[in-house]
Amino acid sequence: MSDIQKKNAGYAAAQYVEAGMKVGLGTGSTAAWFVKALAERNLPDLKCVPTSERTADLARELGLTLTTLEDTPRLDLTVDGADEIGPDLALIKGGGAALLREKLVWEASDRCIVIADAAKVVKQLGQFPLPIEVVAFGHKTSGARINAVLAAHGMGEATVRQADRGMVRTDGGNLIYDADKGVIADPVKLAADLKAVTGVVEHGLFLGLADLAVIGTDDGHETLK
Numbered sequence: 188m189s190d191i192q193k194k195n196a197g198y199a200a201a202q203y204v205e206a207g208m209k210v211g212l213g214t215g216s217t218a219a220w221f222v223k224a225l226a227e228r229n230l231p232d233l234k235c236v237p238t239s240e241r242t243a244d245l246a247r248e249l250g251l252t253l254t255t256l257e258d259t260p261r262l263d264l265t266v267d268g269a270d271e272i273g274p275d276l277a278l279i280k281g282g283g284a285a286l287l288r289e290k291l292v293w294e295a296s297d298r299c300i301v302i303a304d305a306a307k308v309v310k311q312l313g314q315f316p317l318p319i320e321v322v323a324f325g326h327k328t329s330g331a332r333i334n335a336v337l338a339a340h341g342m343g344e345a346t347v348r349q350a351d352r353g354m355v356r357t358d359g360g361n362l363i364y365d366a367d368k369g370v371i372a373d374p375v376k377l378a379a380d381l382k383a384v385t386g387v388v389e390h391g392l393f394l395g396l397a398d399l400a401v402i403g404t405d406d407g408h409e410t411l412k
């Protein structure tokens with residue numbers, strides 16, 4: 188993990204934003220650099236939709252104008268981080284527990300740019316534990332069904348994410364299950380199988396959503412399509 192690479196990616200991605208755009212703001216340490224860089228550009232008539240309460244707080248503090256998907260249902264561009272970037276820009280996201288709002292905002296956007304440090308680029312997805320957002324009601328039952336799906340894909344068990352004060356809650360009040368690390372051989376089928384489990388709200392596989400990756404290097408950035 189390299190903070191300078193994250194910063195370079197965030198600042199480079201801010202150059203893709205133009206005056207008057209409606210912009211989705213991602214969540215995480217890399218996305219925070221983008222938010223900072225965007226605020227510094229001081230472009231007129233921007234409207235921004237944050238993907239989490241903490242991004243909203245940061246953006247507000249930096250003076251960006253916020254709106255919601257309810258008021259602004261289509262966005263020009265979203266820029267967000269990722270936990271892994273695989274072939275064809277297939278992603279694992281949700282390390283920051285914001286995957287549901289992130290996916291809603293990504294899907295509302297005409298263009299999506301993923302930003303990351305170079306270590307996030309992988310040949311095959313799965314070394315980062317795949318996050319799965321689950322409704323709290325009956326979550327142990329849902330968890331058992333999730334584990335059956337993961338086992339059918341040759342993957343280890345998922346466990347509920349814990350923090351100092353107990354189970355992690357998302358901004359929407361849901362829980363996060365993290366799958367054990369393992370090769371995700373068929374991301375498309377896994378995505379469909381997880382979505383078929385009642386109680387699963389969303390998973391962190393972002394497939395066919397990223398249009399461009401801006402990867403920070405120690406002295407600049409590279410792009411992947």
Ligand code: 5RP
Pocket residue numbers: 213214215216217218267268269270279280281282283284285286289
């Ligand atoms: C939050 C995310 C983040 O984009 C992802 O976890 C990457 O975070 P960071 O930029 O801090 O490495 O998906 O839900």
